[in-house]
Amino acid sequence: AQSVTQPDIHITVSEGASLELRCNYSYGATPYLFWYVQSPGQGLQLLLKYFSGDTLVQGIKGFEAEFKRSQSSFNLRKPSVHWSDAAEYFCAVGLISGGYQKVTFGIGTKLQVIP
Amino acid sequence: NAGVTQTPKFQVLKTGQSMTLQCAQDMNHEYMSWYRQDPGMGLRLIHYSVGAGITDQGEVPNGYNVSRSTTEDFPLRLLSAAPSQTSVYFCASSYELAGRETQYFGPGTRLLVL
Numbered sequence: 753a754q755s756v757t758q759p760d761i762h763i764t765v766s767e768g769a770s771l772e773l774r775c776n777y778s779y780g781a782t783p784y785l786f787w788y789v790q791s792p793g794q795g796l797q798l799l800l801k802y803f804s805g806d807t808l809v810q811g812i813k814g815f816e817a818e819f820k821r822s823q824s825s826f827n828l829r830k831p832s833v834h835w836s837d838a839a840e841y842f843c844a845v846g847l848i849s850g851g852y853q854k855v856t857f858g859i860g861t862k863l864q865v866i867p
Numbered sequence: 868n869a870g871v872t873q874t875p876k877f878q879v880l881k882t883g884q885s886m887t888l889q890c891a892q893d894m895n896h897e898y899m900s901w902y903r904q905d906p907g908m909g910l911r912l913i914h915y916s917v918g919a920g921i922t923d924q925g926e927v928p929n930g931y932n933v934s935r936s937t938t939e940d941f942p943l944r945l946l947s948a949a950p951s952q953t954s955v956y957f958c959a960s961s962y963e964l965a966g967r968e969t970q971y972f973g974p975g976t977r978l979l980v981l
């Protein structure tokens with residue numbers, strides 16, 4: 753069965769500092785990979801996704817993620833964090849099963865931004 | 868477009884009561900899903916549908932029923948509420964692009980079962 757690991761439950765960074773959120777997946781083939789963001793009291797919003805091709809993916813709000821097949825990782829990065837980036841971030845893996853896609857989410861990483 | 872809408876936003880139930888969480892989307896998406904979100908557990912798939920009249924179980928289906936009579940609506944029914952069903956419930960819909968999906972999420976329903 754596919755699984756997603758986000759090893760950092762909570763991360764604190766200073767505003768303006770760089771950010772990297774880790775995500776590892778377990779699956780035999782290359783799955784579809786997603787990063788979502790959830791602001792407090794809100795639903796999830798897609799930041800970016802990887803299906804194939806260029807392993808460096810650009811998303812919204814200045815985020816990017818790099819797929820590394822050898823490490824089974826899909827880490828999310830941002831060069832300079834803004835206070836409005838404080839939220840919870842979810843990595844997700846999509847698997848085609850029986851012709852349909854099922855998505856498995858990680859447990860999330862809560863990002864705190866300090867002045 | 869309103870996107871994905873969910874009602875109610877909040878609900879308090881007593882153990883044993885039944886209720887239906889409503890979900891609707893106006894994007895003509897074929898795929899719709901229900902997730903529950905619990906602290907430290909991320910989102911877990913309850914049920915999903917790949918089109919009107921077609922539903923299937925996800926990771927945690929027990930205690931929940933779904934039906935999909937129209938493309939727009941995908942209600943989630945709690946048959947006999949239990950405290951373990953206290954959670955935040957999210958409905959999502961998605962289009963299919965060559966077998967790839969981007970999910971659009973509703974704002975969620977917070978459910979407390981006493």
